[in-house]
Amino acid sequence: MTGLVIDNDDIRLIRESVAKIAAKYGHEYFAERARNGENIGELWNELGEAGLLGVHLPEEYGGGGAGLSELVVVVEELAAHGMPMLIAVISPAICGSILAAHASPEMKADWLPGIASGARRMAFALTEPDAGSNSHNVTTTARRDADGWTISGGKYYISAADESEALLMVVRDGEKQATGRSPLSLFVVPTDAPGLTLQPIETALVSPDKQFTVFLDNVHVGPDALIGEAGKGLRQVFAGLNPERILAAALCNGVGRYAVAKAVDYARERNVWSVPIGAHQGIAHPLAEAHIGVEMARLATTRAAELFDGGRNAAEASNVAKFVSAEAALKALDQAIQTHGGNGLAREYGLADLWFVTRLMRTAPVSREMVLNFVAQHSLGLPSSY
Secondary structure, eight states: OOOSOOOOHHHHHHHHHHHHHHTTTHHHHHHHHHHTTOOOHHHHHHHHHTTOTTTTSOGGGTSOSOOHHHHHHHHHHHHHTTOOOHHHIIIIIIIHHHHHHHSOHHHHHHHHHHHHHTSSOEEEEOOOTTTTTOGGGOOOEEEEETTEEEEEEEEEEEETGGGOSEEEEEEEETTSOSSSSOOEEEEEEETTSTTEEEEEEOOSOOOSSOEEEEEEEEEEEOGGGEESSTTOHHHHHHHHHHHHHHHHHHHHHHHHHHHHHHHHHHHHHOEETTEEGGGSHHHHHHHHHHHHHHHHHHHHHHHHHHHHHTTSOOHHHHHHHHHHHHHHHHHHHHHHHHHTGGGGGSGGGOOGGGHHHHHHTTTSSSOHHHHHHHIIIIITOOOOOO
16 A cells, blocks of 8 residues: 655665564464564564664664654554554653653763663653643652652553663652642653652553553662652653654554554454445445545644654654554554454454554553643643643
């Protein structure tokens, strides 16, 4: 199937490289590893060795020196082969982007080459049980001590924490006010630090990337664990939030492409009343509409990445891309399942087990309601509702 997004030569080569690797694994590999509680290390390592995980990171730190537009292609193409990899959004995109923008040269030299190659992984720890979408209500606290910082508190729904060597953690400055909009700081906290505990969260997601509650009981880190300047974390974290939204959109777009392609193949091959079911408008039109929705979402995502790479304000575009991509992917996946009839729920057709991870993208990394709040306030100039 053709698409509305036109790749330049460099991006086309990246897409072809990812597709070649992804085709060796595929959805069945991804889903079986997830169901068995196993990782996808072979795929991850091959992507890293090909330079695809760090394609957007600075060349001087082992990256490809390209932009988010190129990483969008990597994440989308993996999902288009039935492998929506949350860790690919988290470690290289969110954590890598924040470190590249705000870490010290020493921290960049320590972490970015490993993140770019896939040899090291880092998870992102912002969400808390009582903070939700309000980052100002973070209660996990860092207090200075004699030789660094002591961190206490908890984080919630932290993806791939068990796969990661460290957490990029957003915490409140314990020396400031106890509640309200106190300054935030960012730290790199090793997952094996004494006092840090991971507790799995049982979910319906079929994904190798599991979810965790993180408990921190007087976890000590040295002064070199601080990213940038203490108290500047809210500004610093935005270096990762727009990439997070854009890459979440790319993941959704890949799922949408995968779902439509599966449904189209089935509609061509499945015969009822002596003709392929795709000859009936009741099947063809909903699939055509799903394809249109996915292609429009891909255009929105491409535009958001272009704005980000150009150093322009990408906040509105990133939120819009994430919103429309999640909606389009869900619609495409639902229609693909419907096209397959009862087979849409059979494991062998590889559709139904993508439902929950796709549905998650309506809620995370930012809920559709918060996107609408942002657009209402910042795009339309309406009064703030919160």
